[in-house]
Amino acid sequence: METGFLMNRIRIGIAGLAAAGAAAVVLAPAAALADVGTSSAADCKLGDVCVWSGANATGTMCAWDGDDPDWQAGAVQCKPYGFKVKSLMNHGRVGSYDQVQFYKYANYSGRVLDPLPPTAKVYNVDLEFRSHHWVDM
Numbered sequence: 134m135e136t137g138f139l140m141n142r143i144r145i146g147i148a149g150l151a152a153a154g155a156a157a158v159v160l161a162p163a164a165a166l167a168d169v170g171t172s173s174a175a176d177c178k179l180g181d182v183c184v185w186s187g188a189n190a191t192g193t194m195c196a197w198d199g200d201d202p203d204w205q206a207g208a209v210q211c212k213p214y215g216f217k218v219k220s221l222m223n224h225g226r227v228g229s230y231d232q233v234q235f236y237k238y239a240n241y242s243g244r245v246l247d248p249l250p251p252t253a254k255v256y257n258v259d260l261e262f263r264s265h266h267w268v269d270m
Contacts, residue, residue, distance in 0.1 A: 174255050177224045182233045182249070182265065184211075185220045190255045192219065200266035203239040207264070218262050225251040230267045239263050 174190035177183035178198075186192035195204070195211035204211045223233045231251045237243035241264050248268050249256070 174222060174253075177222050179224055180226055182223045182225060182267075183221065184218045184262065186218070188219045188257045190220050190222065197265070202241060202264050202266075204263050204265075205239070217259055219259060220255050220257050221249070222253070222255045223249040223251050224253065225267070227251050230269045232268050232270050233265050234268050235260075235262045236264045237261055241266055 172185070172190070172194040174183075176194060177190070177196060180198050181196040182198075183190075183194055183196045185194050195209060197209050199208070201207040201209055201211075221235075223231075225231045225233065232248035234241075234248045235245045237245050237260075245260055245262060246258075248270055250270075
């Protein structure tokens, strides 16, 4: 009986160590992925319009190379509507349909700001947006 009891305790101990080891393996990548959503202006690719949750192109970045009528349910599931956009950049190409018009609501409603021309400059703002489209001015 004692041998069975001892073996049972060893199995429980080994199972506990295995579970702890698995938790460590699962937690390590999660901690490493904490910065995946963050970026800088250098991460905004040529041809994209980018917005950030923080000032000076910090925090979570969302980027598009086309129109999006609803940032919550559109092609890019950005959901910045949960945070105000603190900085933005139109890193689009110069030419036809190169400026970006932002809107407070879905489906291009509630125009905010003048259309943003292409530039490598980051603009700090404190506004809520939910849709945008590229325009020709």
